Amino acid sequence: MSRLTHLATCTPPCNTRTWLSAPHPYLPLLATACADKSVRVYSLRDFRLESTISGGHKRSIRSCAWKSSAGKGESVLGTGSFDASAGIWRRWEGGGGGSGGKGGGEGEVDFTTGLAGGGGGDGVDGDDGEDEWRFAVILDGHDSEIKSLAFAPSAPLLATCSRDKSVWIWEELEDDNFETVAVLQEHEGDVKCVAWHPTEEVLASGSYDDNVRLWREDVDDWACCALLAGHEGTVWLGQFEDGNGIYALGSQEALGREQRAYVDLRLKAGARLMSCSDDMTIRVWRRVPREKPELPAGQVRTASIWRNRDFEEEWVEEARLPQVHERPVYCVSWSRKTGRVASTGSDGKIVVYEERWRSAVDVKNGDGDGDVSMAGDNAGPDMEDITAKKLHGSDGHKGGVTEWTVVAEIDNAHDVFEVNHVIWAPRADKGKRFEGEEVLVSTGDDGEVKIWTFDT
Numbered sequence: 212m213s214r215l216t217h218l219a220t221c222t223p224p225c226n227t228r229t230w231l232s233a234p235h236p237y238l239p240l241l242a243t244a245c246a247d248k249s250v251r252v253y254s255l256r257d258f259r260l261e262s263t264i265s266g267g268h269k270r271s272i273r274s275c276a277w278k279s280s281a282g283k284g285e286s287v288l289g290t291g292s293f294d295a296s297a298g299i300w301r302r303w304e305g306g307g308g309g310s311g312g313k314g315g316g317e318g319e320v321d322f323t324t325g326l327a328g329g330g331g332g333d334g335v336d337g338d339d340g341e342d343e344w345r346f347a348v349i350l351d352g353h354d355s356e357i358k359s360l361a362f363a364p365s366a367p368l369l370a371t372c373s374r375d376k377s378v379w380i381w382e383e384l385e386d387d388n389f390e391t392v393a394v395l396q397e398h399e400g401d402v403k404c405v406a407w408h409p410t411e412e413v414l415a416s417g418s419y420d421d422n423v424r425l426w427r428e429d430v431d432d433w434a435c436c437a438l439l440a441g442h443e444g445t446v447w448l449g450q451f452e453d454g455n456g457i458y459a460l461g462s463q464e465a466l467g468r469e470q471r472a473y474v475d476l477r478l479k480a481g482a483r484l485m486s487c488s489d490d491m492t493i494r495v496w497r498r499v500p501r502e503k504p505e506l507p508a509g510q511v512r513t514a515s516i517w518r519n520r521d522f523e524e525e526w527v528e529e530a531r532l533p534q535v536h537e538r539p540v541y542c543v544s545w546s547r548k549t550g551r552v553a554s555t556g557s558d559g560k561i562v563v564y565e566e567r568w569r570s571a572v573d574v575k576n577g578d579g580d581g582d583v584s585m586a587g588d589n590a591g592p593d594m595e596d597i598t599a600k601k602l603h604g605s606d607g608h609k610g611g612v613t614e615w616t617v618v619a620e621i622d623n624a625h626d627v628f629e630v631n632h633v634i635w636a637p638r639a640d641k642g643k644r645f646e647g648e649e650v651l652v653s654t655g656d657d658g659e660v661k662i663w664t665f666d667t
Contacts, residue, residue, distance in 0.1 A: 213619040215561060218642070218650060218662045221253040223260060225658035230272070231542075231632035232654045235286065236279040238304065239639035241652060242288055243660050246271040250290060250300075251660075255639040255650075258662060264300055267346045268292035270356075278362040288344075289369060291357035297350040297371050299387065302343055347387040352379055352394075359404045366412050368392075372402035378416050378426065380433060393433035395426055404448045409482050417446030423486050423496070429522045437524045439496050444489025447541045451482040452550070459550020459566055460613065470568060473612040476500065483529065485552065487540035493532040493554055495615075499525040532615045535562045546635040546649060551618070551665070553651055555630040561653055563619040563665060569612060619665060625655035638664075 227246040234241055239255035249265035250272055270293035278287035290298040355374035362369050367383040378395040400419030407414055413436075414426045423439035423446055455477045457463065463474060477483075479500035487493045501521060538557035545552050552564045624630050630653050638648040651663040 213563070213665060213667045215563065215619050215621045215651065215663045216666050218664050219258040219640075221251075221258045221260070221660040221662070224660070225249075225251060227658055228271075228656045229631070229654045229658050229660060231274060232634060232652045232660055233275055233277055234634065234636035234652070236277050238286070239637070240286075241636065241660070242275050242277065243654060244272045244275040244290070245658075248272060248292075250275050250288065253660060255636060255662075257640065262344065264288070264290075264344050267298045267300070267349070268294050268296065270294040273357060274359045276361050279364050280362070280367075287362075289360050289362060291360040291371055293356040295351070295353045295355055295357060295373065295375075297357055297360055297369075299347045299350070299389075301345045301347045348389060350381060350389055352391060353377065358402065361405050361407050361414075363407045363412060363414075364409055365407075368407075368412070370405040370407065370414050370416075372405045372416055374401045376400060376402060376418075378402055378405060378414070380414070380426075393426075393428075395424075395433060395435070397424060397435050398422070400445075403446060406449050406451055406484075408451050409453055411481070415449045415451065415484055417449045417486055417488075419445045421446060421488070421490075423449055423484070425484075425524065425526065427522075434522070436522055437498075437526045439484075439486070439526050439528075441494065441528055442486065442488040442490055442492065444491075444539065446486050446488050447539065447556075448543060449484055449486040450543055450545050451484050452545045453482070453547040455481055456483060456545075456550050456566075460568060469612055484526070485543050485545055487543045487554060487556070489539040491534055491536050491538065491540060491556075493534075493540055493543055493552075494528055495530040495532070496526045497529040499527055501525075530611055530613070530615060532564050533617050535617055535620060536560055541630070542632045542634075544634040544651075548635070548647055548649055551635075552615075553633045553635065555624065555633040555653060557629050559623050559625060559628065559630055561621050561624045561630065561633055561651065561663070562617060563651075564615045565618050566613050566615050569614045621663075624653055624661065624663075625657050625659060628655045628657040630655045 225245045225247060230244040232241050232243045241253045241255055243251045245251055248268050249263050251263055252261045254261050272290050272292050274291040276289045284304050286302045286304055288300045353373040353375055357371050357373050360371040369381040370378060372378045376398050379391060380393040381389040382392045383389055398418040398420055402416050402418045404417045405414060412427060415423055417423050421442045421444060424435045425437040426433055427436050457474055457477055480498045484496045536556050536558055540554055540556040543552055543554045550566060555561045632654040634652050635649045636652050638650045653661045
């Protein structure tokens with residue numbers, strides 16, 4: 212069994228609740244959304260406060276997100292607040308290459324000027340006035356609290372969701388202008404989270420109505436292309452994996468017949484989605500690839516002004532992670548480096564899971580499919596039918612080609628306080644042990660942001 216070891220606590224902590232933390236896409240920085248109407252930016256090199264962004268919102272900042280596609284040298288941060296508005300903040304990083312953490316001092320941002328006082332930023336010379344967060348634009352439209360926002364990695368789009376049961380999609384134009392391109396109102400309760408697919412313009416949203424909806428554009432309109440029903444409580448967070456996640460299963464050589472079929476399916480299906488809920492479950496959803504029929508020779512597929520009949524997608528519940536949490540699960544984080552998943556929630560636990568190939572013995576004896584072995588090429592005559600059932604989800608979450616295993620767990624991660632969020636981040640401090648090492652960042656009701664190492 213591996214373990215989580217407390218490495219550091221970011222200083223100084225916030226004196227109010229902290230909601231979530233977001234690692235910068237290329238700098239060793241961590242933005243934390245706080246209930247005191249600010250975002251605190253900590254260094255992942257020394258875990259000290261670099262700057263405090265405040266003045267743009269009138270109520271608690273519930274969510275923050277970096278724009279991963281921003282040009283090198285510029286940091287763009289989105290904030291979503293209980294005041295029903297979203298904000299866009301920008302800072303020039305002087306080329307984006309450095310991150311020495313010059314002064315390690317706290318820089319307080321004055322909203323009226325956008326200038327940061329105090330000593331230096333992460334690779335930015337504060338004395339030259341370059342450590343500057345500029346409040347570029349405010350986005351109004353929601354009728355109630357914004358709970359989550361996310362920038363699309365593959366398009367100039369921003370998604371926000373709210374207690375008003377709606378999801379808004381904004382398109383970024385030139386000169387800090389944003390245009391509303393869709394207002395999606397099919398959820399029947401508060402919308403708690405939004406998450407973009409890593410390679411497609413597909414958006415997932417989770418809601419108080421216990422459902423996950425997937426949205427994408429067809430012709431010139433955004434609409435729901437899939438409804439993922441099954442949770443029996445509020446869906447707090449959803450996250451897509453990076454790509455198809457095959458790398459997490461190790462070498463693809465010497466695989467059995469069903470394992471190879473599963474790899475092929477995953478490559479066709481693309482990124483899976485993971486969701487967590489008040490019902491204390493964490494579920495993995497996978498798209499069922501649609502086979503496109505071949506057209507007769509000489510015939511060309513033409514576009515239609517009507518909705519494409521292939522617009523709707525079929526997603527199935529592929530797996531449920533072992534149920535360890537005893538109270539609502541608020542957050543799951545899927546590592547882009549290793550494929551490991553971390554979760555946390557109301558019970559104060561942090562749990563780490565790994566996906567592994569299910570052994571032949573486990574599959575033979577544990578899934579109710581009789582005496583068919585799942586490894587090797589010497590399968591019985593019904594292998595194709597059984598494989599289809601397992602791969603496409605018709606036999607539920609109980610059996611499968613892979614299984615999820617708990618590899619680390621810690622109780623009371625933030626003492627008696629609830630843990631609102633956990634996320635993987637690249638390790639950048641002096642104690643970094645190997646290239647590509649990650650740490651876990653947890654954010655809680657105690658106002659603290661804690662850093663954990665995963666030790667095998």
